């Protein structure tokens with residue numbers, strides 16, 4: 428079994444909706460507190476029928492449940508407009524019956540489409556572009572990957588008012604990801620079109636499914652530098668992965684998504700631990716955060732706001748950065764200085780969204796292993 432840290436051993440579908448639901452439960456109240464969003468639009472564009480034959484809830488019902496709980500515990504929740512779409516008319520007929528039999532919160536509307544996702548992309552990205560004080564969450568849970576393109580994800584993100592969550596069947600993609608160009612046939616075109624978008628200077632070789640996910644994530648970070656991208660792996664059977672890719676232009680939304688991911692990891696017994704002697708994790712993608720932070724801090728004067736941004740961009744939370752910095756401070760290899768050069772307060776690093784907005788240059792860091 429793989430040792431990677433971001434995976435769940437739950438049943439795959441359950442794991443997917445659990446992650447999606449946890450994200451909504453965390454993010455919706457945050458939007459409601461920003462005092463300026465009037466409407467939230469949730470787009471589930473490969474929705475399925477809402478409930479599985481065994482009674483398990485699919486993404487439509489999970490979303491409605493989370494929205495209902497948010498309304499119950501929060502008087503300031505903005506209006507929520509949900510769009511469900513599925514290409515299959517039987518699926519849509521079942522979804523409509525399910526929704527008709529479900530109590531919706533009073534401030535929530537639902538519209539249901541029976542269209543090909545590809546025919547909806549431009550309509551929905553235009554809708555998002557026209558938003559004023561509104562926010563969108565776009566959830567894409569296709570059966571395969573053929574419909575998914577980075578250009579379309581970018582179109583949803585273009586105005587910076589949205590977050591996009593995409594599930595990809597890594598297992599099925601990886602199977603054909605290392606092909607020599609002469610063996611690539613018409614059937615593989617969608618996969619290679621997708622990979623060409625992510626690796627414009629050439630598709631690398633992949634050693635395993637986690638390595639594939641990791642390289643796709645790094646590729647996405649390179650081609651979408653203005654956005655935050657992260658992944659969450661779900662292991663369906665040993666060595667067989669699906670992954671959620673998460674995109675946003677909003678740093679605080681990204682922090683909340685990362686919190687959701689790390690919370691689920693913790694539930695699975697994979698809490699973050701910084702071990703002085705070596706690496707923190709046994710996973711492939713997260714081994715070197717302290718080293719990356721060290722290189723970053725040594726690359727020029729870095730302030731608290733810079734470290735907040737950098738840590739999140741690398742997929743780590745402020746508390747992870749704090750733990751590493753505290754550890755260096757205890758070893759006397761880190762100096763923390765106020766903006767005027769005087770010594771900063773011990774164990775105070777100001778790595779929060781609030782400080783990032785209000786005082787991003789409150790303190791800076793001097794890392795020097797030979798300091799004392």
Ligand SMILES: C[S@@+](CC[C@H](N)C(=O)[O-])C[C@H]1O[C@@H](n2cnc3c(N)ncnc32)[C@H](O)[C@@H]1O
Pocket residue numbers: 444472473474475476477484485486487512513514515518542543544545568569570574
């Ligand atoms: C993995 S399922 C979605 C499961 C759902 N999110 C859940 O949690 O229950 C994918 C759905 O996408 C639909 N679908 C496949 N191709 C599509 C397309 N081109 N446009 C829209 N829906 C599509 C399928 O009919 C199927 O119901």
